[in-house]
Amino acid sequence: MADPSSYRPATGTIPVEPGVYKFRDATGRVVYVGKAKSLRSRLNSYFADLSALHPRTRQMVTTAACVEWTIVTTEVEALQLEYNWIKEFDPRFNVRYRDDKSYPSLAVTLNEEFPRLQVMRGPKKSGVRYFGPYAHAWAIRETLDLLLRVFPARTCSNGVFKRAGQIGRPCLLGYIGKCSAPCVGKVSADEHRQIVNDFCEFMSGRTDSMIRRLERQMTEASEGLEFERAARLRDDLGALRRSMEKQAVVLTDGTDADVVAFATDELSAAVQVFHVRGGRVRGQRGWVVDSTAGLNDESTVGELVEQFILQFYGQDDAVVPREVLVPELPEDAEALAELLTERRGGRVSLRVPQRGDKRSLMQTVQRNAEQAFLQYKLRRASDLTARSQALAELQEALAMPDAPLRIECFDISHVQGTNVVASMVVFEDGLARKSEYRRFTMQSSGGDTDWIAEVIRRRFTRHLQDQERQSAVTDTVTDWQAGPTEAAPPKRFAYPPNLVVVDGGAPQVAAAQAVLSELGVTDITLVGLAKRLEEVWVPDEGYPVILPRTSEALYLLQRVRDEAHRFAITFHRQKRSKSMTESELAGIAGLGPARRKALLNRFSSLKHLRSASADEIAAVAGFGPELAQRVVSALAEGEAEREPAVNMSTGEVVG
Structure with missing residues (x-):
């Protein structure tokens, strides 16, 4: 835990202009990004008496080891730069909205x-x-x-x-x-x-013109004695009107707006959005604030509105309406409205509805937000308790100094030593973080222990290189230096885990431990989970740790291991399918590497290629009727001669 006074910049060195600032931890990872109208005023507030800071703010400044800033000329530039940095660095203390479910x-x-x-x-x-x-x-x-x-x-x-x-x-x-x-x-x-x-x-929303057109066509058909066609058009009109009735008219003036409402408590917040197009509610979405984000008692609804607008409308495919109705205007409302206007290419109004139908709709959205928030808290209560218990049990069973908030698990997949691949899955706070998953194609030959050693070496060699890069950056940037900052480190790996799990028993653990010792990595706990009896093996121990079958810790390890196995199997099947396709195509005369690649790009798999006709293959660039027929004939002969192979260890049919 760092002392904020150790990296506090001298007050006179902080500019009073608007800008964006970053707090970094000791490893150089960005933990918080913020903006300010006056950098000096905002940054000084973080270095007040620790006892006077809110607990989450106190946690952030004690986690950080340095602060940097960049000066901009306008508040709109500050908003844009803040949003870009939040997307780029994914800071753990920034508010992050995530869907509370997947909306179709x-x-x-x-x-x-x-x-x-x-x-x-x-x-x-x-x-x-x-x-x-x-x-x-x-x-x-x-x-x-x-x-x-x-x-x-x-x-x-x-x-x-x-x-x-x-x-x-x-x-x-x-x-x-x-x-x-x-x-x-x-x-x-x-x-x-x-x-x-x-x-x-x-x-x-262009329903009126469509209905008028159908009515005109129906009248013309009736006058022309085309009664069957007129009856069909009449039924079509009825279908259109019934579909419109399912989308209630809430704003009679044909307003295009997004209506946003929040439900909050001291730990988390939820947001609901109704998308109104042509006066009708066309869609609804909901989000929740990550419980690890920098939300605190001092966070106003206006601040939540600002963060939400930046994240939601900052996406490349976001549709910006003419109006955004919110429960409270943020401090930088004018700058946000200007930013939305730029993204839409037309004027956007950001305001709080005061009366009439729009005020009534805001109240309806507010009730939906409160109901969704209540359901979210009830759903998460038991899940959060179980995850906290699992992490605490792991910490105690493995004698770890801290709870394993980040767990990485490695697994190997192959069939009789061919197409060998490895997977790395990541769990943070007991939940899968799929954006951090990685997969590897093995380069060495040997057995499971050799491949485990290779993947551990590749992962932690990269970790040490990132550490050296961040140390070099920290040495060149003083704590209070302003101006342009260095480029973000590659996101191939985010940061090191507290706990590494390998799929296997004592031999796999010994191979992984030998690599970690060779690299000088001593601050990471390593275990192996053996499938047969679900034993937890630790390095240099003759006997495994036996976790109770009903323990949350064992259940979490099993989920992590199974997810690593699933991810590895998926990658292995992709590699195997591609290699089988290339091997079957390699023996066809006139089919060189470029043409084989063109076929794979067009048909994606051997299964799709076998079902293709000669004419479809001939349509691929570089193929003529004769070569296409040769490919069809060769694949048909290969299919007739091919017998399925079986992986004896898993019983899986190969091919």
């Missing part, structure tokens, strides 16, 4: 020749247009089911679409009129895209 969206794959309508979760992809998010996936499917009779766009997967084209028959939706069946050529690509464009316009 209605996605339209405009990047495909025949766009598809589908339910999607997770990160957004380029070339795909999204509507929502929705609270429930069934709400999207209900909306789609109603709208497909009006906008009969494709909803099937690529595999179903391809098979329908091959056999010349559409799926059921094509027969009942809920798909225009572009797979069999009932409509052209341009006609199908126009259907999709009309659907996107309707979902974007």
Whole structure:
């Protein structure tokens, strides 16, 4: 624990201009990023009497070992730089909003020749247009089911679409009129895209023009004695109106706005957002503040609003509406509004609704935030208790000086010594942190102990190199130096673990310990978890540590080990599939490395390549009909001769 007075900069050396500052710990890792209108005033507040600081602020300044800053010219520049640094360094004491669940969206794959309508979760992809998010996936499917009779766009997967084209028959939706069946050529690509464009316009809120157009077409059909067509258009109008009824009108003036509300206590906070487009609630999302973030009693709602706006609208794919309605304006409201205006390319209003429908909607969002926050706390209470107990039990059983807040586990995967890979998974505070997972392709030959030694050496050699780099940086930057700072260290590994777990028993632990001793790493606890009896092996001990079968500590170690095994197996299968594909293609005359690579890029796997026709292969750059037919024939012969191999240790069928 550092004494803040040991690195406190002299008051006169701190500029009074606006800027952004970083606190770093002893290893050089950024632990907090902040901005200030006056750097001198803000930084001096951190070096007050420790007893007068809030516990989390006190923890931050005692964790840090130095502070740096960069001067900017405007508050908008400070906001942008602060957001970029938070994204770049991921500081542990900054507020970080994470989804309290995965919200589905209605996605339209405009990047495909025949766009598809589908339910999607997770990160957004380029070339795909999204509507929502929705609270429930069934709400999207209900909306789609109603709208497909009006906008009969494709909803099937690529595999179903391809098979329908091959056999010349559409799926059921094509027969009942809920798909225009572009797979069999009932409509052209341009006609199908126009259907999709009309659907996107309707979902974007341009409902009145669509309804007027259908009413006009219905009238024209009726006057022209086309009664069947008029009846179909009448049913389409009914479907459109029913889908609109499911999205309640909350703002009659057709407002485009995001309405944000918070529920907080002294330890955490939750936020709910209603996305209102064309006066209708089109989507809803919720987040929670990480419990390890720098939230404290002094954190006002305005500060939470500022952090949320920076993180949510700072994303590359964020949609900025004309209005952002919040419960309290942050201190830098004008700068935030200017930043949002720049991102939208048009004026954005950031304000607190005072009366009328918008005030009523804000109260509704507030009630949703409070309800979601209550459910979150009830759900996390038992989970947090169990994780804390597991970490405490591990600390006691392994005689560790501190609880293992960061655990790294390593596993090896191979089949009879081929395609050998290793995985590293990371658990922080008892939870998987998948962004820190790493995988390795083994370079040495031998057995499990040799491969464990290799992966441990590669991981901790990199750790020592990072330490040397950070030491060099710290030596060249004085505690109070201002101005441009060094580039961020590579994020291949974040920082060293408290506990290293290897999948195996005493031999694997001994191999890993020999490497750590060779590298001079002595401040990390090492154990191995043997599968058969779930024994915990520690270095230089003749007998394992036996944890009770019902202990939370053993359950956590098992979850970490199983996750490492899953991650290693997944990577191994990818490597094996690629090597099998290359080996089968290598013997085909006229198929050099460039053409093999082109085939893999086009068909992605041997399975997909075997199912491809000669015409599809001939369409790949560098292939003609003769070579394509040669590839098809060779793969068919190889499939007939191939017999499945079995991994005797796992019973897994290979190939």
